[in-house]
Amino acid sequence: MDTVTGQSAVEIAQSVNEALNLSGIILGKFDSDTRGGIALSFKNVVGKPVKFIGVE
Secondary structure, three states, rough: HHHHHOOOOOOOOHHHHHOOOOOOEEEEOHHHOOOOHHHHHHHHHHHEEEEEOOOO
């Protein structure tokens, strides 16, 4: 997931998880989002771990 997508990324991840049963997520461009809320939102909504955080 690209963190600059915002909270819609959580909805996208939820849809993909329902179709593919994800084991976790990789977040990219994390340095451009100072809040980091996407990681917490993903964990709470989808219930899967964040496995890797990348910066650009």
